[in-house]
Amino acid sequence: MTASPAGRASSAPLMGREAEPTLFEISVPGRRAYQLRTTDVPARPLTELVPAAHLAEAPVPIAEVSERDLVAHVTRLSHRQFSVDLGMYPLGSCTMKYNPKFCDAVAADPGLASVHPAAPAALTQGWLQILVELEERLCAVTGMAAATLQPAAGAAGELTGLLLMRAYHESRGDVRRRVIIPDSAHGTNPASVTLGGYEVTTVPSNDRGLVDLEALRGVLGPDVAGIMLTNPNTLGLFEEEIVEIAAAVHEVGGLLYYDGANLNAILGVVRPGDMGFDIVHMNLHKTFATPHGGGGPGAGPVAVAAHLVDFLPGPRAVREGAGYAWATPARSIGRVHGWHGNALVLARALAYIHVHGAEGLTRVAQHAVLNANWLRRRLAAILPAAHDRACMHECTLRATPLKDAYGVRALDVAKALLEEGFHAPTVYFPLIVDEALMFEPTETESPQTLEALAQAIERIAERAASDPEGLHRAPQTTPVARVDEARAARHLVATADAARP
Ligand SMILES: Cc1ncc(COP(=O)(O)O)c(C=O)c1O
Known part of the structure; x- marks a missing residue:
């Protein structure tokens, strides 16, 4: 098993807030990612190959870019993402663990x-x-x-x-x-x-x-x-x-x-x-x-x-x-x-x-359970467990004390963690737990990374006491700041802007 790097899993330097132009915005008519060689196969009109009823009335607009620009674009975008390869992703119930490269x-x-x-x-x-x-x-x-x-x-x-x-x-x-x-x-x-x-x-x-x-x-x-x-x-x-x-x-x-x-x-x-x-x-x-x-x-x-x-x-x-x-x-x-x-x-x-073999698979489970229990105990003073007993591979904690004292909720803690360079845990699930924050560290995280996460939560708890309003606006250092999550679900826009050239 490979552990993620110790300490703060900072991806902040890669996460500027400037808007990234879309491929359509950098499109230049006639530019191609690659050229097919000329062929001696005679061209046949499309209508001979596809029934007219299934043909689009106008060509579908596609971005015309060089391979160089395309690769730079997707590479830049990939640097603005958080991923299992970049840092800890303690999304409870979802098991977002680092995956060994030999499987790839x-x-x-x-x-x-x-x-x-x-x-x-x-x-x-x-x-x-x-x-x-x-x-x-x-x-x-x-x-x-x-x-x-x-x-x-x-x-x-x-x-x-x-x-x-x-x-x-x-x-x-x-x-x-x-x-x-x-x-x-x-x-x-x-x-x-x-x-x-x-x-x-x-x-x-x-x-x-x-x-x-x-x-x-x-x-x-x-x-x-x-x-x-x-x-x-x-x-x-x-x-x-x-x-x-x-x-x-x-x-x-x-x-x-x-x-x-x-x-x-x-x-x-x-x-x-x-x-x-x-x-x-x-x-x-x-x-x-x-x-x-x-x-x-x-x-x-x-x-x-x-x-x-x-x-x-x-x-x-x-x-x-x-x-x-x-x-x-x-x-x-x-x-x-x-x-x-x-x-x-x-x-x-x-x-x-x-x-892994049989023994290695058993160790996967043992380490996953150990990591979750370590985190549960380490965070108990700030985020008490929903049930005060040993957990398995994930622990469900409550932000209720922060809410009662400062009006800072589970969502605020999760968003502030993004500024700290960690992916958020699962929030408000299971539904039966008040202000639920569900952490699943997985077996792939090292003690140093777990300690860094705990320290990040301590900093967030200090901010809750000194600047609760600031926490309501978190995150501020990520490519996208706090979004209206209900609006995203209710007004789904599933297509690219059709008006683009
Ligand atoms: C407890 C539980 N059941 C079922 C599922 C569904 O699995 P999938 O996302 O592969 O459809 C999940 C997904 O996270 C889960 O946590």
């Missing part, structure tokens, strides 16, 4: 990257071996029987899992209507339940931040298809009564779905299958390399216990004799992604698993 090298290997997904199995045995070996390792980590590697992200895995749940119950002639979700759950959980055709029943957390077992028993019944849980939960706390929860849900014929977004907290220590879960999704882009977010591809494989294997999406790469082949399970729910999922993300994950 594997994914860029032309032997993997240039293979066409429709190439027959006989010509792509190496790729099939990668998929089979990854599936086997993911099953070993989760304690499951088999997995689909197709889903493109965590949320896509959730929907796949709910469709599997439905297929299982329907195959038994059992029509069920509700899925239970705790009130601390990630927003994708209820969305997936609704997309999967079920109704959400919310179960409250108790004063320890865990599923209230008695309340759960109260909402269980023969119409419950299952429960979706993440363990550790989205407060960063381990559900200590998971065995009792599993027994209660199984008792009414329901299934347990494990939202594996927080799998990095328990890797190699405990397995969802041993806790009683039937279906598990994993966010490979959180736990096993591949940066999360930024619009890049992810992967959300779904692993299942033996009684659900027949319903998995297909085709799956399987062992056949001494080689590998494609096979679709007997009662498959069908495809959930074109071809074989985001294959290069899958290759990255296998590379990450191989390089």
